[in-house]
Amino acid sequence: xxxxxxxxxxxxxxxxxxxxxxxxxxxxxxxxxxxxxxxxxxxxxxxxxxxxxxxxxxxxxxxxxxxxxxxxxxxxxxxxxxxxxxxxxxxxxxxxxxxxxxxxxxxxxxxxxxxxxxxxxxxxxxxxxxxxxxxxxxxxxxxxxxxxxxxxxxxxxxxxxxxxxxxxxxxxxxxxxxxxxxxxxxxxxxxxxxxxxxxxxxxxxxxxxxxxxxxxxxxxxxxxxxxxxxxxxxxxxxxxxxxxxxxxxxxxxxxxxxxxxxxxx
Amino acid sequence: xxxxxxxxxxxxxxxxxxxxxxxxxxxxxxxxxxxxxxxxxxxxxxxxxxxxxxxxxxxxxxxxxxxxxxxxxxxxxxxxxxxxxxxxxxxxxxxxxxxxxxxxxxxxxxxxxxxxxxxxxxxxxxxxxxxxxxxxxxxxxxxxxxxxxxxxxxxxxxxxxxxxxxxxxxxxxxxxxxxxxxxxxxxxxxxxxxxxxxxxxxxxxxxxxxxxxxxxxxxxxxxxxxxxxxxxxxxxxxxxxxxxxxxxxxxxxxxxxxx
Ligand SMILES: Nc1ncnc2c1ncn2[C@@H]1O[C@H](COP(=O)(O)OP(=O)(O)O)[C@@H](O)[C@H]1O
Ligand SMILES: [Mg+2]
Numbered sequence: 001x002x003x004x005x006x007x008x009x010x011x012x013x014x015x016x017x018x019x020x021x022x023x024x025x026x027x028x029x030x031x032x033x034x035x036x037x038x039x040x041x042x043x044x045x046x047x048x049x050x051x052x053x054x055x056x057x058x059x060x061x062x063x064x065x066x067x068x069x070x071x072x073x074x075x076x077x078x079x080x081x082x083x084x085x086x087x088x089x090x091x092x093x094x095x096x097x098x099x100x101x102x103x104x105x106x107x108x109x110x111x112x113x114x115x116x117x118x119x120x121x122x123x124x125x126x127x128x129x130x131x132x133x134x135x136x137x138x139x140x141x142x143x144x145x146x147x148x149x150x151x152x153x154x155x156x157x158x159x160x161x162x163x164x165x166x167x168x169x170x171x172x173x174x175x176x177x178x179x180x181x182x183x184x185x186x187x188x189x190x191x192x193x194x195x196x197x198x199x200x201x202x203x204x205x206x207x208x209x210x211x212x213x214x215x216x217x218x219x220x221x222x223x224x225x226x227x228x229x230x231x232x233x234x235x236x237x238x239x240x241x242x243x244x245x246x247x248x249x250x251x252x253x254x255x256x257x258x259x260x261x262x263x264x265x
Numbered sequence: 266x267x268x269x270x271x272x273x274x275x276x277x278x279x280x281x282x283x284x285x286x287x288x289x290x291x292x293x294x295x296x297x298x299x300x301x302x303x304x305x306x307x308x309x310x311x312x313x314x315x316x317x318x319x320x321x322x323x324x325x326x327x328x329x330x331x332x333x334x335x336x337x338x339x340x341x342x343x344x345x346x347x348x349x350x351x352x353x354x355x356x357x358x359x360x361x362x363x364x365x366x367x368x369x370x371x372x373x374x375x376x377x378x379x380x381x382x383x384x385x386x387x388x389x390x391x392x393x394x395x396x397x398x399x400x401x402x403x404x405x406x407x408x409x410x411x412x413x414x415x416x417x418x419x420x421x422x423x424x425x426x427x428x429x430x431x432x433x434x435x436x437x438x439x440x441x442x443x444x445x446x447x448x449x450x451x452x453x454x455x456x457x458x459x460x461x462x463x464x465x466x467x468x469x470x471x472x473x474x475x476x477x478x479x480x481x482x483x484x485x486x487x488x489x490x491x492x493x494x495x496x497x498x499x500x501x502x503x504x505x506x507x508x509x510x511x512x513x514x515x516x517x518x519x520x521x522x523x524x
Binding site for chain 1: 386389390391393394396397398399400401405
C-alpha cells in the first residue's frame, strides 16, 4: 500500500492527530493515523463503513483512549487531561452523533439547552431562549421545542442534534455522518445548514461521511481513511485528480479496484 | 482448546471483570462527595425506586409474614410452644425476610429498569453525548440512582417489616385461633431496636448493590437490543445473588457482635 499522505504542517492546525493506534481485542481499527485539521476550516474524513471514522472522533473527545500516539488540540496534549481541565477541554466541542443520540427522557428544547445548563451553568430561562433561537436557526418551528425526540422524524432528529451541537457556539464541531439515512433532499437541507451555521464563524469542523455529495459540499479539505491510516488528504477540488486508486475507486463507487470488501461476520 | 487454557482464560476474564467493577464502584462512590450533586435527579429516582416499589414490596411482605406464621405454628405446636409464634414471626421478618424479600423484589424491578435505561442510553450513544456536553455520566446518571437506592431501601424495608408482621397477625388470628390483643401485646413487648436496626442496615447494603448492579451492567452493555437484554438479565441475577450472599455475611457478622 502507499505510504501515508503527508501531514500538513502543524502551524495553524487546531487539531493534530499523530500516529494514533486503536484496537479492540485482536481487531486493529486505527493503525498509526496522522491528520491535522486547520483552524477555522472544514475537514471531512471519507471512508467505508467500519473503517474507524467514528472511533477517530471518539479518541479526540477522550471517549475512547488511543493505545498509542498523540492528540493535540490547540497544541495541548489531550491524554493528560483530568477532572476540571478535561471538563474545560470538552467545552470546546460540539458534536452531532450518527444517530443523533438525543436524550429521549427530555423535550427537544431541553436537549438543545442541556450543554448550556449542565455543562456551562447558564440559567434555565436564558438557556431556553438560546435553545429556541438555535432551533429556529436549523429551521424548526417553535412548537417542536416541546415535543419529545421519539415524536420526530429522522431528519428532524438530525436537525435537533445539530442545534444541540451548535448551542454553546463551540470552537470545534464534529459531524458524524450528518446525512446518512436521509433522503437526498433532506441531506441537502442538512448540508446547507452545516455550511450556513459554520461559515464565517471561525469554527473548526471535522466531519465524517461516506456520502461524496455531502463531502464536496461541506469540505474545505478531504481525507480518506483506509485500513487505519489516512491514505490521501487534500483540498476538496483535488479529490477528482488525486491520482490515488483507492480514492478513485471510492468516489466512483466501484466494486472492482484495490479496495476489497471484507465480507465476514 | 486445552483444558488449562480454558480455565486460565475464564479466570483472567473474571479478574478483569472484578477490576472493572472495582474501578466503577470507586468512581461512583468518590463522586458522592464531589459537587455537583444533582439533587432533583436524586428525588426523581427516589420516587421511581422507592415510592413505586411500595405496592409490590407490601404485597410480598404481607403474604410472607402470613405463611411464616402458619409454618412456625406447625413447628412450635409439636412442643406446645405456640405462644412463641408472634416473637419468631417478628424476628424472622425484621432480621431476615423483610430486608431479603424487599431486596429481591426491588432487585427485580429496579436493577432491571436501571440496566435497561442506561444500557439503551449506552447503545444509542446518549452516554457519549453527555460527555460531549461537558457533563460527567457517572455523576449525572449513576450517583443519583445510588443515592436514591441507599435512602429508599431502608424506608421500604421499614414498611415491609410493618406489613409483614401484620400478615403474621392476620394469619394467626384468622387461621390459628390466636386472640388479636394477645398477639399484638406479645409482638410489642418483644420489639427490640437491635432487630429493627440490623434489618435496616441490611437494607442500606442491599440498596447499594441493587443500584450498583443495575448501573454497572447498563453502563457496560454492548451491541444493540440483545446487549441491553443481556445487561438487564445480568443486573437482576447478579443483584439477587449478591443480596443473598451479603445477607448471609451480615447475619454472621451481627451474630458475632451479638447485635
Ligand atoms: N467500543 C467498541 N468496542 C469494540 N469495537 C468497536 C467499538 N467501537 C467501534 N468498534 C469497532 O471498530 C470498527 C470501526 O468502527 P467505527 O469507527 O464506528 O466505524 P465507522 O468508520 O463506520 O464510523 C468497527 O469494526 C467496530 O465494530
Ligand atoms: Mg461511524
